[in-house]
Structure formats: structure tokens, C-alpha cells
Amino acid sequence: MQIQGKTALITGGASGLGNATARVLVEAGANVVLLDLPSADGDERAAELGDVALSTPADVTDPQQVTDAIALATERFGSLDIAVNCAGIAPAQKTVGRAGPHDLDVFARTVQVNLVGTFNVVRLAAAQMASQEPDGDERGVIVNTASIAAFDGQMGQAAYAASKAGIVGLTLPVARDLARELIRVVTIAPGTFDTPMLAGLPQEARDALAADIPHPHRLGEPGEYGLLVRQIVENPYLNGEVIRLDGALRMKAR
Numbered sequence: 001m002q003i004q005g006k007t008a009l010i011t012g013g014a015s016g017l018g019n020a021t022a023r024v025l026v027e028a029g030a031n032v033v034l035l036d037l038p039s040a041d042g043d044e045r046a047a048e049l050g051d052v053a054l055s056t057p058a059d060v061t062d063p064q065q066v067t068d069a070i071a072l073a074t075e076r077f078g079s080l081d082i083a084v085n086c087a088g089i090a091p092a093q094k095t096v097g098r099a100g101p102h103d104l105d106v107f108a109r110t111v112q113v114n115l116v117g118t119f120n121v122v123r124l125a126a127a128q129m130a131s132q133e134p135d136g137d138e139r140g141v142i143v144n145t146a147s148i149a150a151f152d153g154q155m156g157q158a159a160y161a162a163s164k165a166g167i168v169g170l171t172l173p174v175a176r177d178l179a180r181e182l183i184r185v186v187t188i189a190p191g192t193f194d195t196p197m198l199a200g201l202p203q204e205a206r207d208a209l210a211a212d213i214p215h216p217h218r219l220g221e222p223g224e225y226g227l228l229v230r231q232i233v234e235n236p237y238l239n240g241e242v243i244r245l246d247g248a249l250r251m252k253a254r
């Protein structure tokens with residue numbers, strides 16, 4: 001799909017990988033709608049991007065709020081062609097820790113935000129895309145964000161890894177479901193990226209995270225994630241696949 005003039009909804013768009021994606025897509029000529037929590041800096045991030053961006057505070061798990069955000073996007077820019085799911089949370093807790101068994105609410109909340117929230121956006125964005133005229137033989141592209149934790153989850157990552165494995169699992173069936181509507185669905189499984197999540201760590205901890213990454217021997221840059229989103233949108237034959245973006249990192253148990 002050609003990006004010029006298209007509209008992209010980006011969840012988690014006020015921070016990290018989502019915000020980097022917004023920048024890459026704007027550079028490629030897209031309008032972007034940054035969907036993030038009211039507590040995030042959505043308005044400031046959208047203002048930095050100019051008239052081609054708008055911010056809409058919403059929770060990805062809330063059907064009405066996401067419906068309203070999509071309506072706002074199409075009202076302002078005329079269509080919704082690309083949806084990128086970057087909203088997510090990453091709590092860490094062991095199955096049985098010093099304080100006892102894993103908090104079940106933390107497990108459920110992680111699955112609710114990362115997996116149910118992603119599917120909520122997928123289903124509502126796809127319904128909007130399906131109602132639009134195709135551009136050639138494409139109506140839309142949806143990109144989800146899993147994690148390499150879906151495959152090599154570490155100690156303390158039961159909830160996070162399970163939520164991300166769910167995203168990996170839905171990728172092919174959703175791509176199959178939406179084939180008739182001419183909508184492609186691709187999931188990126190990032191390794192370790194230098195986002196605000198990691199920025200607060202001391203240099204020693206950041207070096208330790210980078211130490212196991214074979215090549216390039218460093219943390220991923222958010223723009224490199226945004227670049228893959230761009231490449232996915234532009235390549236019409238890429239569909240129903242999960243792509244690791246990790247510099248060949250395979251995470252150890254801890």
C-alpha cells in the first residue's frame with residue numbers, strides 16, 4: 001500500500017515504538033492519529049507532528065472509546081487505512097515469589113490490555129477499513145506488536161509472555177478472516193528497544209541488556225521498529241506473518 005495521503009491509527013502513539021512509528025509514517029506522507037491514555041503526552045506529541053497528526057485520548061480495552069477514536073480519525077482525514085497496535089504494559093512477577101503466588105489481577109490486566117486491547121482495535125479498525133473503497137487491491141494494513149517474550153519469555157514474564165503469545169496466535173486467523181476484505185495483518189515481535197520504558201534504567205543495566213544481542217550489538221532504536229512498519233505497509237505480499245526484529249537475540253531464562 002502506498003503511504004502517501006493514507007491515515008494511520010497508532011495505539012500507544014504518544015511514546016516509544018508507537019511515537020517513532022508516527023514519525024516514520026508522517027515522513028512517508030501519512031496522516032496519523034495518536035491513540036493513547038489520557039495520562040500520556042498525546043497532545044504534545046501530535047503538535048510536534050503538525051496538522052497531519054491528531055491525538056485522541058482513549059483506552060484500547062474500551063470498545064466505545066476506540067469506536068469514537070476511529071470516528072474522529074475518519075471525520076478529520078476521510079479514511080482509516082493503517083492501524084498499528086503499540087499500546088502495552090509489561091509488569092513482571094514470578095509465578096510463585098517471595099510474597100506468594102502471582103497476583104491474578106495483574107495477570108488478567110496484562111492479558112486485558114495487551115491481548116484483548118489489541119484485538120479490540122483490530123476488529124474495530126478492520127470494520128472501518130472494510131466499509132471503504134479499496135486502493136487497488138488493498139483496503140488496509142494492520143500491524144500488531146508482540147514481543148520475543150512470546151517465544152523465549154524469561155522468569156517473571158508469565159503474564160507478559162502469555163499476552164504476547166496470544167497476539168502471535170491471532171495473527172494468521174485474523175489475516176485469513178480479513179482476506180476477503182483485502183486487509184493484511186502482520187505482527188512484529190521486537191527484541192529489546194531503547195524506549196522510555198528502558199530510558200530510566202542506569203547505564204549499567206542498559207549495557208547488560210545489550211550484552212546478549214549478537215549483531216547489531218546494541219539496543220534497537222525505535223525508528224528501526226517504525227521502519228519495519230513502513231516496509232510492512234508498503235509490501236503487498238506480506239501477510240499473516242510474525243516477524244522478529246531483534247538483532248538475533250534469543251533471551252536467556254533470566
Ligand SMILES: NC(=O)c1ccc[n+]([C@@H]2O[C@H](COP(=O)([O-])OP(=O)(O)OC[C@H]3O[C@@H](n4cnc5c(N)ncnc54)[C@H](O)[C@@H]3O)[C@@H](O)[C@H]2O)c1
Nearest residue numbers: 012015016017036037059060086087088147190192193195
Ligand atoms: N521496548 C521494548 O524493548 C519492547 C520489546 C518488545 C515488545 N515491546 C512492545 O512494544 C509496545 C510499545 O512499547 P514501548 O517500549 O514503546 O513502551 P512505552 O511504555 O514507551 O509505550 C507504551 C504506550 O502504551 C500506552 N498504553 C498503555 N496502556 C494503554 C491502554 N490501555 N490504552 C491506550 N494506551 C495504553 C502507554 O500510555 C504508552 O504511551 C508494547 O506493546 C510493548 O510490550 C516493547
